[in-house]
Amino acid sequence: MKGPTGWVKLGLLVASLAVGVALPYLVDQFLVGIVTLALITGLFAMSIDLLAGYGGLVTLGQAGISAAASYGVAYMSVKAGAGHLAQVGVGLLAGLIVSAVFAVMIMRSSGVYFMMITLAQGMIIWGLSIRLTRITGAENGLPGVDRPEFLSLYWQYYWFVLAVVLICSAMLYVIVRSPFGLALEGLRESESRLLVLGYNTSLQKFYAFMVSGFFATVAGILLVYLNQFISPSSAHLTASALGVLQTILGGVGTLVGPMIGSFIVVYLRNVVSQDFERWPTLMGLLFIVVVLFARRGLVGELSERWRAWLTRRGLAVPLR
Amino acid sequence: MIGAGVVDRVLHVENVKVRFGGVTAVNGVSFEVEEGARWAVIGPNGAGKTTLFRTICGEVYPTDGRVHLFGRDVTRKPAHSRAQMGLGRTFQVTNLFPNLTVEENLAIAAQARSKRRFVSWAPLRIRGELAERIESALSRVGLSERRLATVAELSHGEQRQMEIAMALANAPRVLLLDEPAAGLSAAERSVVRQLIEELPRDLSIVLIEHDMDIALELVDRVLVLDNGNPIAEGTPDEIRLDPKVQDVYLRDE
């Protein structure tokens, strides 16, 4: 561990893991369900962060990918009546194929063009989900996606989701610290420099998009089994934008930030909204406050303050 | 070199023309760089020097003419392929990764031509040859103490030195330096000059320098551009005495 920062991080990690594992014993079914949802949308937001925060590629179509995965699962479950292995397999395949097609489309773009293309991609999936009535059930969606027996109870599924999200987080943690992850940050900082250093940046974008798409796919599969339902609204721009919003709220390029952003948004939408009808206003205000006063997002700003505090005491160690 | 008279030609620019819409930025430039040679491309502002570099690197494809690198025609090859072959460049306008540390910047450059750059399933570890290259680049430009600072935190002078360090960490065989001393004070300029002088002798260098005096002291051959046109080529002494060159520089003053 590197200085005080490392110990603080370790402490927070241990504490949140302990609470996370013990959660079903501490709170009721409803809250466990809420945390399950937050973990899944957090993973979704992390997949956005990999592209946006590390690669500087702000995607507005990520929900299209996870929705494709959800539809894959739901179709196999509801319409084809296949087993769970086939459901997950088709879900993975659907998410990855859509990712690959999208990746080919974006690999030569960047900046605003990247945003516009991904936005269009997401809307294409949304449009298809409304049009392909026989596969998707159009607006009515596909209900009745049952979980396997051993995950049917809410707390069983919670632990399963916790484990999958932890594994995915660990993978993402390694990826952003790998040689590839470092070069991805180079892409955010200066694509032209990367090119003359010898990086095939198109290939790099393709790969980054696929990796990000993989985690969005996993999130989509987890979500459809949680809601046991999928409909076009899951593919809509609103869903993609919400993921970006969670990422910005928590802190772009921090990985843990998007997860925290996701907890905040889910809490506002599913808990605060019970007593406070104008929760979207509250969320808008929070977003504005964060953008104005904590430009790096909550986690980004906190760790920056922490670093400054350490520096004043002469305890500073570089963050990275 | 083995074999009398056979000198390896690392870079061959053949009658290159670059047009941007109505503007002809480079108009029929040719030159050949032999292994270990040091060239300068000089000329007033807007002469087309940077555009020539961009063409050599593959950032811009020429309207006409050919570029050969290590004996291969690379005219239509993308920039990253040429870099993989051993072509490096620095930028006139600093082009680094500002929010990454000095060390991380150099790590990106150092791993760029190794298979390791694809590794995404294990954390980055700089060891062995890559580590040595980063260390030697750092000590050459004198930034060893600043390795943990982000590039954005460096002074302009330090950033200019990082430009060179980046190229060195990338271990190219041919290095294009685009006005490495741009925007520096006189004292800083002499540091950069010394730095260039001390670069390994087996590295072939093409140097763009706006300032004729500096350029001519550092190289064995010079190409002079004016308004996209090559107006002279020769040894520094020949160039100093060339009346056409004097015209251009006097007119410019």
Add this chain to the structure above:
Amino acid sequence: MRTRWRSLAASTALLALIAAACGTPGGGTTTTTAAPTQTTAAPGGETTTTQAPTTGELEPLRIGVLQPLTGAIAASGNDAKDGWELYWQNHPTEIAGRKIEWRVEDTGGDPDTALQKVDELVQNFGAEIIVGELLANVTLALADRLADNPDVLFVVPIGSADDMTQRRRDEFPNMIRAGGWTSSQTSHVLGDWAYEQGYRKVATMCTDYAFGHEMCGGFVHVFTYRGGEVDPSQQLWNPLGTQDMSTYVTQLADMDVDAVFALQVGGSVGDFLTNWHDFGLKDRIPLLGGEVLLDNSNIRNLPPEVVEGLISSGHWTEGRDEPTVTEFVELVDAATGKIPSYYVAATWTAAQYIQAALEALDGDTSDKQKMIEAMQGFELETPFGISRMDSYGNPIYDIAIRRVEVRDDGRVWNVPVEIYENVDQFWPFTPEEYLQQPVYSREFQGNLSVGEPAAGG
């Protein structure tokens, strides 16, 4: 750089730790599949026992209401909420010893959110009855989620997806449409009326989604069954959320038809009707509105000259001169300053049904099937007039052909022109013949003038 390795190793170790920890409490889960003994150790063991005691102090009856209170259709959702709350403000909230408690929650019009909220209402709040929602797709998602839970009664006053009480009725045993309707129910009547007026060729202009398909199909089916003609190329479909309807209106202007049937929702309504008026079509081509097009929630926001005189059909007719209706309209108007839309009437009626069921069963709500049976037996005087249920759990109403009129106070409302009595969801067909055809869709409009196979043909 080496420290990175160390922190990674630390986190991996932790991961292993969790894996180990996971094994302990859920140990039974991972090794043996479902040992009954493990349920005691399993979390959530106690929370499931929230049943009402049968003796002594009676448990309150908890009702969860789900409506879209934010988002694109928030205005309608808030009307629905008003109807529900106004009912209980004007009626006792303790019936047969049971106190009525409710919670209204916002779905945002999004099915996923609705599913999360319904879980919360059932598990956390302890709701025995869920009342909702407004959109057909959200309602279907809720119906499906609640279908597995025999302890919950699902009351659907607004969401009108046809199949819920038709071909898919058996999938939702605990659902009833108290105060509700099916999308095509009121359009069927309009199809008949249009033919009676002497219209022989009609074009349609509907929103391209399930609700639009069903409303439009209801009209086309009966109109062509009576002998009218609808050319499929004259059936225009606009995407949900279309802002600019002028291109469609110009297309309609060029068609040689006797009348146009139209169904729009949300923001498209105002734009469509304004264009229809501005292009001078209002006086040239008779417009026949699907119920929602000319619902008071829409027409109250438009200039009277744009809507005055327009015809539609509906189970809700705010200008009907009957005591139950006028009293209700006056009460809502006094409380909210608005002439009620059908959303207000629908949730009010749902509350009325719940009260009646509670009284009939003397406060015993333990058997939801008994509640449904009771509701199916009632003949209630509601803001919709007399409401009875068919055996599929869908109401039978007197359905009116309505015309928009300007009241003395300058506001607009719908008044009845002609009333079709006792119209059920299959009218004018028998359930058996009707249910042989598929549900209305863009592909299947029940169009007998082009030889589509359909009921009654």
